[in-house]
Amino acid sequence: MLSVVRVHLPSEIPIVGCEITPYVLLRRPDGAVSTNDVPETAPADGQFMRYRWYRIQSDRKVPICSVHPMEQATIQCLGCLKSKIPVAKSYHCSAKCFSDAWQHHKVLHERASSALNENGAEEEELFGRFGSGGSGVLSTAGSGSLSNFGQSPGVNNGPVPFYPSGTDKNSGETWFEVGRSRTYTPTADDIGHALKFECVAVDSEKKSPIGPSTSIMTSRVIPAPTPTPRRLIQVNGDVLGHLDLDSQISSLGTFTVLSYNILADAYATTDAYSYCPTWALTWNYRRQNLLREIIGYHADIICLQEVQVNHFEDFFSPELDKHGYQALYKKRTTEVYSGNPMAIDGCATFFRRDKFSHVKKYEVEFNKAAQSLTDAIIPAAQKRVALSRLIKDNIALIAVLEAKFGNHGAENPGKRQLLCVANTHINVHQDLKDVKLWEVHTLLKGLEKIAVSADIPMLVCGDFNSTPGRCICI
Ligand SMILES: [Zn+2]
Ligand SMILES: [Zn+2]
Incomplete structure (x- = not known):
C-alpha cells in the first residue's frame, strides 16, 4: 500500500x-x-x-516588521501608503528600526515615484512579486x-x-x-x-x-525582504592603464562581462553562516535573488562559479535561456570530493545569443595537468606527496565565441571576430598558495596556446580566491 x-x-x-x-x-x-x-x-x-x-x-493576525520578519510591527511609514507601495513594506518594529532602514527604505519611495511618473508601467515589474493583492494583504x-x-x-x-x-x-x-x-x-x-x-x-x-x-x-509567511543595494568597489583606473583600450574598442566593439561566485547550496550551511537566518540560506530563496540580480546587470557574457550540476540543469540554464542566453558548463572533477553527486559544483558561462555565437569549448581539469606534471618531473618516490598536494578537483571552462557585432572585417576583410573567454574557480585554501599559483599558471599556458594558434583576444574570468597584491594577480 x-x-x-x-x-x-x-x-x-x-x-x-x-x-x-x-x-x-x-x-x-x-x-x-x-x-x-x-x-x-x-x-x-x-x-x-x-x-x-x-x-x-x-x-x-498581526502586522510584521518589513526588516525583521520575526518581529511584530509597531509603526507604519505613511509615505509608503501615499506612494501605494505594498503595505507589507511600510511596517517596522520600532522607530530605531525605521531610521536604521531609512537609507534603503527611501529607495522604495524613489522607485515608486519614478514608476508613477512613467504611468505606472514599471510598478508591476518592481512590485509584481508581492502579488496583485497589494494593499489588501493585511486586512x-x-x-x-x-x-x-x-x-x-x-x-x-x-x-x-x-x-x-x-x-x-x-x-x-x-x-x-x-x-x-x-x-x-x-x-x-x-x-x-x-x-x-x-x-x-x-x-x-x-x-x-x-x-x-x-x-x-x-x-x-513573511514578505520577501528588499535586497540591500550592493556597495561596489571602483577598480582603480591604473589597473587598466596599460591596455590599449582605444584600439581594442575600435576593432571589436564593446561588450559587458559579469563574473560571480554564487555560493553553491552545498556550502551554504548553517555552520558556515551561523549569522544568517535559515530561511535566507535555503536554495529556493537564494536562487530567485541570484537570478534577479544576475539578469539585472544585462551583461553580454556571464561567468558563474560554484554552480551545482542540478541547479545548472533545472534552473540557471532554462531561466537564462528565457532571457536570451546560451549556456556552457563544466563541473568539477571528483577525485577528492565525496558528497552528493548532484551537488557537485562547477563553472557556467553564458553569452547573449544576439551578440555572440559559440565556436568551441575547451575543458581544463587541473587534476590531469597535475598527473602529467608529476609524471614528467617528479621522482617516483615523491610522486604521491606531490599529487596529493596538487589534486584538488579544480577546473576551468574555456569558450571561443564569435562576435556578431563590431567592426567586422574592416582591417582584415573576411576575418571572423573571435573572443576567448576563460572561467575558473581556483583553490580556496589559504595554505595552498603554491597550488593556486600553479593552477593559474596552467590555465594561462593553455590560453597562450589558443591565443598563439588563432590570434584571439583573451578574457580571463573567475574566482581566484586571491586579492590584488596577493600570490595571484592577473
Ligand atoms: Zn515608506
Ligand atoms: Zn524591525
Missing part, C-alpha cells in the same frame, strides 16, 4: 514568491522507499498521492474581498476554490485551501498567516483516502 514515511520542510518560515518544496518520503506499493512522486496521472497499483495546502487565517480575515484570495500572476499552485475550507469558531481560525500541488509558492495574501501542508494516499477508482493523512505546519 502507498504510504507516507516522512515529511519535512526545508525551512519553517515561508517567504512570499519563494517556492516551498516539502521533502516527502513515500513507501510505494511494492515496498520501495523513494522521494519520487506518485501523481494521479501515473498511479502505482491503483493508488496516488494527493496534496493540499491551507492558509490558516486567524482573527489575531483581517473575512473583511477582504474575494479577489484578495486569488493567485499572483505567474504563480502555479494548482486550481484552488475561492472559499474557506473550514472555520474553528473557538480559536477564530479560518482555513483556506490555497494549493493542490506538491509544491506551493506563497503569495502576498499569505503574509502573516501560517500554512498547512497535507498529503494522503488515495485510491484511483474511488478517489478516497486509503490511509491517514500526514500534515505539517509552517511558521507565519
